[in-house]
Amino acid sequence: MAETLLQVEDLEVHFATEDGIVRAVDGVSFELERGKVLGIVGESGSGKSVTAMTVMGLTRDVNARFSGRVLYKGTDLLQVSESELQEYRGNEIGMIFQDPMTSLNPVYRIGEQIIEAIRAHERVDKRTARRRAVELLRQVGIPNPEARVDDFPHQFSGGMRQRAMIAMALSCNPSILIADEPTTALDVTIQAQIIELIGRLKDEFDSGVILITHDLGVVADIADEIVVMYAGRIVERGATRDLFYDPQMPYTWGLLGSIPRLDRPRPRRLHTIKGSPPSLINLPRGCSFRPRCPYAFEKCVEEPALENRVGTPGHLDRCWLDVEFKRAHRDEAIAGGATEAA
């Protein structure tokens, strides 16, 4: 049994706004073990980034309310003071962000920014820190790191900047790496390299990874477990294999159907999920995906719990539909037929 690094229990994050309370995250639970990759998948506004940022304490604000627990090796990070939290950020949990073009400070050299991260947590002199920065850049695959360490961010390409961000996030050897849409802003050819790099470094640094994305294709090869989020809740959760081969939520089918695939007959057009996610201020009654779901029926106005309905251990979902009915219909749904008809 591997060490459990992170245990998120019934996390709620609500923001008070002028229009009302935004339930950005509404009762989310998951665990992360050392050496594993957890994929969090969902559309924009599903609460996946807020969840990840809350783990880091980056959503703290006068208008934010939290409940539940975020246990890092047994410590509840929601209860830790802002100054104590600094010890966890970067040191225990590293994070990389979506847009490497804007996530690095343009006025400081790449090396300075990595050195700053190292020296925020460890008492080392500048020269040692610099040597480590060069070594890190080499590990993330920056060619000629001795020279490039003195470059400014604008002298790096997008992919290289994301590599530098990864080097920075790993500089203090954190137990957890959170990657929030790390490939969204990159060229498709670079995406695979970055994902592969994250997977390799996870083994080298013996850490756990939370990989957030809207693209199931990105996490397909790397994730051990996948959590699918919709409107602030987890709607399906299971081992990657189960989620891809036996998906239970029509929402997951929609996500699967929207990945272009080369190994299937080509549909006339790429599948899309009709409509847009609900307002997080005023959620629909019952299943929150009901208004967009082509299979919705009367029972869907009742709130479905996240529970095991398939029988496969660890595979949970929030769908009232009969499992056999779903198994019979989902292939056409994923191929795009069902929503075409609906």
Added chain:
Amino acid sequence: MAAFFVRRTVGAALVCVAVTFVVFLIFIVVPGGDPAQRIAGKNATQQNIVNIRHSWGFDQPFYVQYWRMLKKMFSGTLVSYTSQQNVIQQIKQGMPATFSLTIGAGIIWLLFGISVGVIAAVTAGRLSDRVITVLALIGISMPVFWLGIVARYYLAEGGLTSIFPDGEYVPFTQSPVQWFWHLLLPWLVLAVLFIGFYGRVLRGNILDTINEDYVRTAKAKGLSRRRILLKHVLRTSLIPIVTLFGLDFAAVLGGGAILTETVFDLHGVGQYAAQSINNFDLPPIMGVTLYGAFFIVVFSVLVDLFYAYLDPRIRPT
């Protein structure tokens, strides 16, 4: 780098010449500007005026007059039409007062402007921010001539007290204490406007920068609030302040604080400019204009250099 300097120096010289030329043209075109009549005085005969016009060269084409004026200016022999005093000498005499005013006020307004902006941004939305915002608005809205006169009346002429000396400039070499004491009110009055303005600009910049992705990255690295503010937020937020300060400082150094200098009777370059404009006296106006333009162009080069230092993206490669 060398190319940059050559380009900017040539450009600066051209700007200075162009500015003096425009001023000269305005003077020729504006009605009532005939200097011969002014020099001749009230009871002059027509013949007197014609003689003066000829001997001063006012009957020459304007470009010849302009050229001769530039030559006199650069040889230091330019004299005023009204007082016949040497213009360069007069500007030199005014410079210590103007420099003292500018440097002191500049330090005050920069330091307080930055502090005010930072405090307002850090406490954005709270009481201290609102108080500062209102005070800044009042500061921006108060005209210097009014504030100066009010300050003089209440603090120097016995309106409330007369602990401050009532105007005039005392050279530093004569008495450093009196120099400081005499300049304190003018410094504060001149600085008030800039403090309010800089504070508001900086507050806005900081609040913009705080939402930048790289500030979130800095937070995610585990840096302290203080370090994030000083190293990651303030550095970029100060870039526009540098431009403002460079040009404002140059303008005041170049005699732009006409009102402050006049209200406090400092006998600086600005006050000299005000007098000359009153007297419709072209040579000193030309002299002061060139002097002011010189500082503006020099400081805009300095601002560009400092900009490149602050932001590596605009460094020439």
